[in-house]
Amino acid sequence: SSLSPYIPNIVLLMGLLLTLAIVRIDFQRIEKDAEALTRERLYGLKSRIEQAFNERLGPAYSLEAFVKMHLQMSLQDPEQEAQFKRDFVQLTNALTARTKGLLSIQLAPQAVVTYLTNEERNKAAIGHDLLLDPNRRDQTLRTIQARRIIVAGPLTLKQGGDAFIARLAIFTEPGDFDSEQYMRQRDMPDATDWLGEVPDDFWGLATVLIDVPTMYQAAALDSLQDGTRFALRGRHGLGAQGDVFFGDERIFDIATASVSVLLPDGEWI
Numbered sequence: 001s002s003l004s005p006y007i008p009n010i011v012l013l014m015g016l017l018l019t020l021a022i023v024r025i026d027f028q029r030i031e032k033d034a035e036a037l038t039r040e041r042l043y044g045l046k047s048r049i050e051q052a053f054n055e056r057l058g059p060a061y062s063l064e065a066f067v068k069m070h071l072q073m074s075l076q077d078p079e080q081e082a083q084f085k086r087d088f089v090q091l092t093n094a095l096t097a098r099t100k101g102l103l104s105i106q107l108a109p110q111a112v113v114t115y116l117t118n119e120e121r122n123k124a125a126i127g128h129d130l131l132l133d134p135n136r137r138d139q140t141l142r143t144i145q146a147r148r149i150i151v152a153g154p155l156t157l158k159q160g161g162d163a164f165i166a167r168l169a170i171f172t173e174p175g176d177f178d179s180e181q182y183m184r185q186r187d188m189p190d191a192t193d194w195l196g197e198v199p200d201d202f203w204g205l206a207t208v209l210i211d212v213p214t215m216y217q218a219a220a221l222d223s224l225q226d227g228t229r230f231a232l233r234g235r236h237g238l239g240a241q242g243d244v245f246f247g248d249e250r251i252f253d254i255a256t257a258s259v260s261v262l263l264p265d266g267e268w269i
Contacts, residue, residue: 039257041228042073045221046259049268052218053164056210057264059095059105060149060168063206066091070146077111085115091115101214103163109204110182111140111248122160122209130205131198132186141197143205144169149264152236154212154245170203177202192214237266 020217070087070222073080096117097125104125106116111131113186116122123209146169153164177200216222233240239260244252252258261268 035256042257042259049219049261052215053240055099060166060208061205063107064168064170069173088115101211103209103211106207111205143167144202144239153264166208166212168206170206171201172203174213176199232268234268237263239267240269
């Protein structure tokens with residue numbers, strides 16, 4: 001046959017093609033297995049972050065319950081206000097002893113920071129009216145309107161350190177927030193548009209400042225092995241639209257997998 005001299009080369013070529021096909025299939029399988037393993041690790045990491053973060057949001061809900069249990073007390077009465085503060089200290093001592101990384105727990109009746117832990121470190125915050133502060137007003141109004149915890153950060157605090165700031169608006173009974181009285185107490189000559197956005201059952205705000213390094217340690221963010229690299233995007237819970245705040249932002253250009261870390265209002269990627 002005229003093909004006889006070429007048969008060995010044809011067989012060799014077919015064998016090479018078959019080998020290449022097998023190698024390609026094996027490479028695709030290995031790549032698929034590696035991606036599945038990475039995704040499995042990321043889901044484990046997601047779970048740890050959510051658990052560590054949610055544990056540190058709990059004090060805000062505890063403060064909400066605390067306020068509603070003390071509604072019969074008048075904070076305008078010196079004796080009752082003193083008892084309210086003693087009860088606040090007792091509760092927050094227990095909360096900070098149970099959970100690491102709480103830089104401060106705060107209550108702000110009528111949005112004015114009045115009761116807080118680590119008072120010496122955070123004394124500059126006492127009397128801070130979050131509604132009158134133009135740098136805090138929008139976020140405060142957003143928290144009030146959302147009627148759920150809003151998370152900001154990580155941010156660098158004026159008193160030092162980095163923190164996630166979790167705020168929960170507390171609502172009690174209609175009439176608790178009197179806009180006219182609010183204006184008189186602050187010598188505001190005229191009503192403003194933003195004041196109309198505050199409902200009359202607004203009592204105030206519960207705030208938790210969460211230490212960033214402690215939260216990272218609690219979530220074991222350094223536990224991924226075998227050269228797996230990751231980063232967190234979504235400062236202020238903005239997800240894919242937010243800045244990278246942990247790790248190298250270039251990772252997002254080459255990432256083989258991603259997951260969403262769910263927050264009460266927003267997400268991290």
